[in-house]
Amino acid sequence: MLRPTARQYEVSRPLYSEEAFTEEHEKVCRRRKTMADHAKQYFTCDSKRAKSAALSLLPVIGWLRIYQIKEWLLSDIVSGVSTGLVAVLQGLAYCLLAALPPWYGLFSAFFPVVIYFFLGTSRHISVGPFPVLSLMIGAVVTRLIPDEGPRFNITGLEDATVDEQRVVVAASVTFLIGIMQLALGVLQVGFLVMYLSDTLVSGFTTAAAVHILVSQLKFVLGLVVPGFSGPLSIIYTLEKIFVQITDTNICDLVTSIIIMVVVFIVKEINDRYKSKLPVPIPIEVIMTVIACGISYAFDFKTKFGVDVVGHIPPGYEAPMAPNLQVFQETAVEAFPMAIVGFAVAFSVAKVYSVKHDYTIDGNQELIAFGVSNIFGATFRCFAVSTALSRSAVQESTGGKTQVAGLLSAIMVMIVTLAIGFLLEPLPRSVLGAVVIVNLKGMLMQVRDVPYLWRRDMPDCVVWVVTCLAAIFLGLDLGLAVGLGIELITVVFRAQFPRCSVLANIKGTDIYKDRKDFLSIYEPEGLKIFRIPSPIFFANVEFFRSKLVEAIGFSPLRVLRKRNKALRAIRKLLKKGELQWTPKGFLVSSNQALKEPEGEGPLEDLDLPTDFQDLPVQINWSAELPAGISVPRVELHSLVLDFAAVSFLDISALKGLKTALKELIRVEVDVYIVACDAYILEKLHACSFFDDEVKPSIFYLTLHDAVLHVLERRGGNTETELHHQKVVTTATVHRPLKGWSSLRSTDKTIPGPETKF
């Protein structure tokens, strides 16, 4: 092997400013697509595009054409039946979360699935009730139609029962959710879900699990607790439960505990022997059937006062139109539901699409869910998404396409139409227990917190704040708060970056933080300032203050002092107390020794120093006449490293320009290096440049700019030279004394190369 340190790096090339580089290297003139081009492309229509659009709108055509009946159909049937059983159970259970009579959950596990079969691009997710979404629906429903207190007035339904009114509210909200999802899909803004980061979703779903747990306690304990909604509702619910904890129905509690323990253990076994079991044991279905049987046999309902599912009317109800009053009342709440429902389904679908190597289309998924929800809502469904556990059943039992989903829907339909009455004696506490035991995965996400704490504090804050906000303020408000915190985190990360002053690693073209390395060379009078993040409204002032700190003086203050001094000199010259001789200024009075008060407007002090009517340009580093003094500026050049500046906004442009101007006006040469091509383009487009700030300040790399500075101001750095063994045969006006300190090679550079 080669020793890495022995490998050598050689570069010999012209020194490039951005301008010189562009001059020398022919650039391809690339025409960027304008908005109009995009629009044109978007609206262009030919038969091929029409066909592909039709195909993308009806994905079922695509995959049914390649359906391999021999290999896939059997798997799909097995999967469909298993999923169907789970879907029936979850339909009933999650319906309790939505505060609706259980059989409406069966509707939700049927109608939307049929539509998704035609429109969905995922082949593995099981569409249907999703606990978090059901709970959010439940919050709206109990807000508008509470158990106690005044109800929202739905025209035409004033005399309907609470349940009937609730169904109308739930269906109307679902309709609205569907419209929103459809609109987002048609507008192609499915990418919005990207803003829901894993951390946010984890915190949010953990909070949702807590809500679900609390909402199911009443079923498990057999208590009557009215639904609360709004901030702190979880506290009120818990209070209500603890107040009447002594009324717990022991039969319910025992049943629930047995079911939870058994289901929990068998699920662990399923997990552990995943590879050995052909199909996971459908323990929830088994336990439900058993519980149903026992409840019927021992007549739990009358003997122990257990709350059971009760009469399930066979068949479907007539379609209904959504209620517009409910739309108005719930528009703000429907939006987060539309987003959450889609986001969860999409993320589950994505996992399976990666695993089975096919593509899903976010916008088409939005359209699919939108239409599913709209269609479902007319048949009194509540909003659907997917449940992770049910999708896992569908996939792990061998489901290959949505044919399995369709079969599961048919299973649900059979229950609704024919054998629903068998479920009537099922205690609600059993459903509650099944829901709770399924929360394990969501609640265990709390383990993310120590993980994030160790790795990334801002992400940890996002998790905790989202979770707490969602628990205490409610899911919709919590989601908004979480999203806000998350966006602020991004801004925050870019807001207080660690700026650094760079210096040269001797004998190389490498520049590093001068505080980090022992042997580092900083040319005198030159500062290299690295801006390690994008610049925008929230940090532009921060950078300016850091820059002032780094260079050690405020350019504006120096400029004002100099202009004041000029005013004083002018005044003295006018008065004749000061005279200009070829040798220098001659003071003829002692009065001027006192710092003269500036006259004239304050604003003029910020203008560039103007030597026009003076006999000579003032050299600010030299002694000034008549005891006038200005702060000495040791800095002659400043290089700003823009390598990590990925964007600039208007505030940044303004701030940067002001800062540059102030520096230029006190005769500091400013250079910007490694600036992104697009940023440079933007600067030109925004007329950033003028007489003072010129495009020639841009250099290609730090080393180019530093070499340029050393060449211009070389004289000063003579004493700092190291390793100078280079013999330059150059015939330039001024020898480049500063340069050689940046080289460490022992060779003689032959003549032809050093052409200057």
Added chain:
Amino acid sequence: MLRPTARQYEVSRPLYSEEAFTEEHEKVCRRRKTMADHAKQYFTCDSKRAKSAALSLLPVIGWLRIYQIKEWLLSDIVSGVSTGLVAVLQGLAYCLLAALPPWYGLFSAFFPVVIYFFLGTSRHISVGPFPVLSLMIGAVVTRLIPDEGPRFNITGLEDATVDEQRVVVAASVTFLIGIMQLALGVLQVGFLVMYLSDTLVSGFTTAAAVHILVSQLKFVLGLVVPGFSGPLSIIYTLEKIFVQITDTNICDLVTSIIIMVVVFIVKEINDRYKSKLPVPIPIEVIMTVIACGISYAFDFKTKFGVDVVGHIPPGYEAPMAPNLQVFQETAVEAFPMAIVGFAVAFSVAKVYSVKHDYTIDGNQELIAFGVSNIFGATFRCFAVSTALSRSAVQESTGGKTQVAGLLSAIMVMIVTLAIGFLLEPLPRSVLGAVVIVNLKGMLMQVRDVPYLWRRDMPDCVVWVVTCLAAIFLGLDLGLAVGLGIELITVVFRAQFPRCSVLANIKGTDIYKDRKDFLSIYEPEGLKIFRIPSPIFFANVEFFRSKLVEAIGFSPLRVLRKRNKALRAIRKLLKKGELQWTPKGFLVSSNQALKEPEGEGPLEDLDLPTDFQDLPVQINWSAELPAGISVPRVELHSLVLDFAAVSFLDISALKGLKTALKELIRVEVDVYIVACDAYILEKLHACSFFDDEVKPSIFYLTLHDAVLHVLERRGGNTETELHHQKVVTTATVHRPLKGWSSLRSTDKTIPGPETKF
């Protein structure tokens, strides 16, 4: 002058990976301050710190000690008197915005100013009513105590008049605002106002101006319009006004128009002859006095039914305690008011502090305004900030310190205590006209829109959305929406950056977008991918897809294909249909030609290819036996340019690691270059590295990494060499054929340097 193109650039140094560099260059072991250190430093107390803390809490001590009586006092007196006149007028006028009886505005122009004198760090702002803030107070006041409809029930004040109740509400809200500001100041989070970018503030204040204009129309037209609050209130107000436009009081309208025209013209004159006028003409005060006199002389009130200021009770009212019920009811609205009030005052103060070169302290300002508002609220003031126009008067008439402010407060006090009755005949329409004519500056900010449109689209969107939201949804909600949009803009800017594939500019160490330049060299089998922005949850997937696009294949898919092929080979070997001979594989059956179905779990296909039980490692670029085929991968190395990656979050870490692993598993060497030192540190801290992803993939610069790649894989690029005139006298195992294409010099490198 030197021709820039003739200047040459020379570097000869070892090739550095990050590891090699750290090994060779001694690093200073810097101990970073931990949270505990900061806390310790923060809570350490010695006499010096105590003294400086006391001084910073009472800035008055600092500047009173250096008060130059001779130079400053006269200016302060002149400024104080002028400001006082304006303050009286504005106090009355802005009080109408707050929907309170006019004389409470005089209170607000007195009490808070006194406190600010002691606590404030700005020497030039005139503390007192600020129109936008007054309007926001007015919105709360009219929401709780509307003209029509049910009023908020304040215990103990059930029988008070509307005005009395309103004053209690306004004072209580002000108290709450003060507490919030004080808390923010004590917690040292004054930097929060940084989030209010210039663009946001411009859009917001323009919207506020529209609201103010509309709210003053009723006074100008002499109509009775109840106050509306909440979203769309501006529409309702306008509707109410237009419905009764025929009832316009002509006297009010004519007076207003005359005043507006005169004030407007004289203000223009003031502006134009700013440098020539010693003091701007106080036209508003003059016009008010004239209007007052005329109204008294012609008895406008009874003759024309003009609404006048009316009886101003002389003297102050007894202090009051704030109402806690109002706190609960208005907490959400008070927060934006606290922020807006402070933000505006701070930005005005900052302008003057820069102009007059002194420092102001954001947190101390928060404390000052907090205490001022709390103190004021107990004396029935409403929330104060500063009005730009009044501060401009104070500064331009020569105010040097807050002594001028104190004097203006004394002027206001004199009016309250002694000569208030003189203002009684003043028509309210005059006040309205004065308010409206002062809106010019704020409304003219609409010119920012075309400016922003041309320069920066996202900023333009922020302006327009903030303005429209603030107009139609109300100021507080509008501010929240604007803030949200602004934060999203930042995320958005970083979310869809233009990734690019870089290539080498021949003969240099410069890498540019290969699409941008004609003469550019891209070594075969090597891709250089530049990530031009920070990576975080919202764009990590975007980058991964762009990367797959750039390299032209999906590494995961290739890996799966290879693992499937391996399974097939293993199966064939087991069956004996394939045999390994030293010459290669020998197929003894034709059955295997069909693509074999993969067996075993799908997940295993994503593991690294495992050659363990095979007689030989498979060369994936060669022909495979038995007709098995895998996609050919031409890429052998990938270099990721991290120069512009300023931060990574947890999602980015996960995504990056997955992407790297997938690439490494298909035998692509991945290198990361120009990575920020802090990011590298973080990667180590987050246990990013393992057996597959190693720290040795980090290189210092692009050129280092590319040279390293060419050295390792040099053989393949032989045909691509350009300008090869280098004679290497190296004695390495393999000549570095690829290297020389990156050099363009005509020289012979002497032996000692090329040690490999």
